[in-house]
Amino acid sequence: MGSPSPLLPRHAGSAMVVGGPTTVLDLGGLRIVSDPTFDAPGPHGYLTKTEGPAVTEDRLGDVDVVLVSHDNHADNFDDRGRAFALAAPLLLTTTSGAARLGSPAKGLAAWDTHSLRRPDGGELxxxxxxxxxxxxxxERDPDGDVNCQVIGFVLAGDGLPTVYISGDNASIRTVTEIARRIPGIAAAVLHAGAARVPGKFRERPVSLDSVRAAAAAAVLGAPVNIPAHYTGWAHFTEGREAIEHAFDDAGLTPVLAIADHGTWLPLTP
Structure with missing residues (x-):
């Protein structure tokens, strides 16, 4: 029997995309995981996973909070991701998702906040x-949602960079409203990849395409922009090359932080 994989050391003020949308953030002494997906490649209903994670969940050690932008779709919340999230001390997600998932999920509507105590005595x-x-x-449902209820997240605290995690958002108008209401965002994790699903919205993107990811970076004015959600599933239609090209076309290559999955990236320049 082989020895267990080593735990992933903490990297203060850094983020790592491990596959699909799944991102690990070490911030303020806390370890945060967004949209966990840890399954091996294979079919998930009408979606197909093509790559496993660069880092498996057993290497993450003690996680303080899991963020789930929505629990409705396997590319943001697969089977092992669900088990991982439900074993965490706290799971923050949509109000409808929390009702479906139960403890330890807490539901947040847009602009709701939740504070966590940091090891240094401050708050996140x-x-x-x-x-x-x-x-x-x-087409919007009776609650005004397109496709399903989805949220993004902004993480902030004294002495910390303010970090925006977009979730599966395709709207620059929405990014503009977030930038207006929460100025000073220092880093953004942008779900790019131009996800397209047959039969939905004339196959127009349900997440940011590369051009709109660059536009979101311009609107936010963040000096660090980390793309996620652009590889690992068959319905992601634009990958790393397209993202790099779009940021270059926009003159924004200096604010693009992209690397092989499993690589730590600082949240400040």
């Missing part, structure tokens, strides 16, 4: 922010 505040999971003109 998590603010849920809106997201539109499809085109602006997409």
């Amino acid at each position: 505040t998590v603010t849920a922010v809106p997201a539109v999971h499809g085109p602006e003109d997409g």
